[in-house]
Amino acid sequence: MIVEDSLVVRRLLAHIVSRDPRLTLVAAVASAEEALQELPRIRPDVISMDIRLPGIDGLEATRRIMAEQPTPIVVIADSVEDASLRISMNALRAGALSVVEKPVGMATGGHERIAETICTQLYIMSQVPVIRRRGSANDRPVALRPAPPRADQPPQRPGIIAIAASTGGPPALAQVLGALPAEFPLPVLVVQHMGGSFMEGFSQWLDGLVAPPVAIAQEGEVPLPGRVYVAPGDRHLMVTAQGRLRVSAERPLGSQRPAATLLFRSLAEHWAPQSIGVLLTGMGEDGALGLAELRQAGGYAITEHESTAVVYGMPAAAVRLGGSSLSLPLPMIGPRLLQLAGVTPP
Structure with missing residues (x-):
């Protein structure tokens, strides 16, 4: 189902979808109200959701859909300016699975790339099982039984944390980082799979x-305690032997740039005994091999437990490869990082 108020863009999206043999268009509607009315009858496998809609906007529509008839939602964002992006990110927090760039005219450069991205995201997300949301991610219960810890000993004096996520990552990262105080004693590096224009x-x-202050990582920076450094769009993020950030345009690894495995691998090579790696929800296997290498080199590796992961792909792959010192439900990861860093929770 396509939800888009612009007739021109709605027709363009319908044309893009109709060309892809993996997809079948079942409805194209102009408002969230119409989408909510048609949803019980049509029962689409995935929804393409515009954010700026007349009446009920895409954020509120996402909230209602996830509460009433959970369906995979791909946000189609028309702009990377602040207001539209905030709504898009909050839609991810409300249960949407990914955000992609809105297509422009067929004669415009980059159209085919954007069209392919949209179709691929719709196809992949159509296969993600979603659950009913009854509030924000922070409302999830914490009384979940984590997997027992392995024999690994956490670092006595940790120096750096690296966290990676893909599908379902933005709200998961918000929850984990939201548990950390502004004076957190370690730098945190983040890889999130997302279109470069949105980073x-x-x-x-x-x-x-x-x-903690959050900013895009810059080449050559020295990561400081209490700051969060996000990999730039379409660039790898790594740490050098000298303890500086390296931002690289080298080829994608496993079709991913940034690649979580390269970040974890750089820590394994240079800073393993002081490193903590965290792998959250995500489709595929990026980060699994790197986390296993980090753990093997003496780092401490945490994976998100299946009970809370939106997509238990990347964490599951790390567990299979022996790349998990400890598997925890999402609400327990932030408090565990506080404990490892020697911070007393408020």
């Missing part, structure tokens, strides 16, 4: 939600 807005959105 600046994503980091600003996170910065407005959590206490």
Whole structure:
């Protein structure tokens, strides 16, 4: 189902979808009200959701759909300016699975790339099982039984944390980082799979939600305690032997750039005994091999437990490869990082 108020864009999206043999268009509607009315009858496998809609906007529509008839939602964002991006990021927090760039005219450069991205995201997300949401991610119960810890000993004096996520990552990252105080004693590096044009807005959105300052990582920076560094759009993020950030345009690894495995691998090579790696929800296997290498080199590796992961792909792959020192439900990861860093919870 396509939800888009612009007739021109709605027709363009319908044309894009109709060309892809993996997809079948079952409805194209102009408002959230119409979508909510048609949803019980049509029962689509996935929804393409515009954010700026007349009446009920895309954020509120996402909330209602996830509460009433949970369906995978891909947000189609028309702009990377602040207001639209904030709504898009909050829609992800409300249960949407990913955000992609809105298509422009067929004669415009980059159209085919954007069209392919939209179709691929719709196809992949149509296969993600979603659950009913009864509030924000922070309302999830914490009385969940985590997997027992392995024999690994956590670092006596941890120096750096690296966190990676993909599908379902923005709200998961907001919850984990939201548990950390502004004076957190360690730097935190983040890899989130998302379209490059959205990364600046994503980091600003996170910065407005959590206490530690969040910014896009810059080449050659020395990561400082209490700061969060997000991999730039379409660039790898790594740490050098000298303890500086390295931002790289080298080829994607496993079709991902940034690649979580390269971040974890750089820590394994240079800073393993002081490193904590965290792998959250995500489709595929990026980060699994790197986390296993980090753990094998003496780092401490935490994976999100299946009970809370939106997509238990990346964490499951790490567990299979022996890349998990400890598997925890999402609400327990932030408090565990506080404990590892020697911080007394408020």
